Amino acid sequence: MMFVETIADNVTDWMPRLLVGLRSTFALTAGGFCLAFVLALLIEYLRSRRNPALRLIARLYIACARGVPVLVILYLLYFALPVAGITLSALSAGTIGLAAVYGAYLAEVFRAGLSAIPTGQREAALASGMTPFQTFRLVLLPQAVRHTIAPLLINLVSLLKDSSICALIAVPELTLVSREIMSESFMPLSVFALTALLYFVLAWPASLVARALEQRLHRPAAQRDRGRSKRPAVEVTAVG
Template structure:
């Protein structure tokens, strides 16, 4: 065991700069992909609440399709297939779009569960005071649902972080690609990949603590259940100038 750590210590000066740079790229790809997935998931759930059958069907087809297709297939389509049609994007861009597109379909289900948990009286009260569907969604339903969906959103973020390793297969210079390069040079796969696992944990664990702290902050002093069930949204509605 001592020799295991000794080998890592001997190569640390070479491995650390390469892996730390790759780790920042992993964080960058994960953060951008999560923003894309968040926006797509929220848009899809908003589409599923529309009265238009075509809009609802479009959102449902997207969700069912992207949830059933491996991420690697989507990445290959973006990076290798699109150039055949004259559309050329970088590996990094393909990775962000591909991860965001697939995980957006999963986050849509997370938002669906959160929004469905909000009392139906909230939507009815919003309509009664004249709020538009978008205002109802953004001002009334979403602020309440976000407190509920924070834990599963964290799970989605960590899952996306781990899935970002697939981007190495389209030459995104993230942690796994750097690890494979070092392994090919040193023939020390155990040492390299254990160290990479530590890097991934070092990214995921602080993110977990941050979201938990945010969750406590959002729930501190929040409206109790009984007030939510009564449909008390008028103060929020007045912020938009409605109902005055």
């Protein structure tokens, strides 16, 4: 009861500052996901080409991005790049770092979506005179996105939660603001419980939407399969 009373007594003082941090969290999440989406499309396009060098570049990037911790990439962008004469703001470094990592994960999501498309569609598009890029953009990509909406939303939720790592490079997002409030109030349990609640309120509805979309997209296929299984067998009789 004391715990709830402490939050109730201080929420009017803490919430405005937490909402400012939440704005930076939104900026990190939206910017990082949009960049990751574009990067994933580029990676998957390179991997879909028949040029071995382009496919090797895409595979190496995915291996490196998935094999290096997010925090190390953030440190490289924020602390190491200035040595080479390139200085990024904390928000820019955080956005690019998250995009670099999640671009590799989204590329794997697109790969799964593209593999669900019959290969005959690509061959038919190329045979009709389309270039490989037109085939990828106009024929394959729209269908792949439809198959990958739910996994994309799941990765968006993961990126939202991983944006808290950017507090370690001084991005004024929700976690860093919570640490500042905690150091002033000396009430870490109350402060971070409220912070966890804010993250949960953001992430849980998106997870529910992803699950509902996944069930809705899979339902037509299941209904078609059920309808085929209920069709009566037709007996064919030879004539003559």
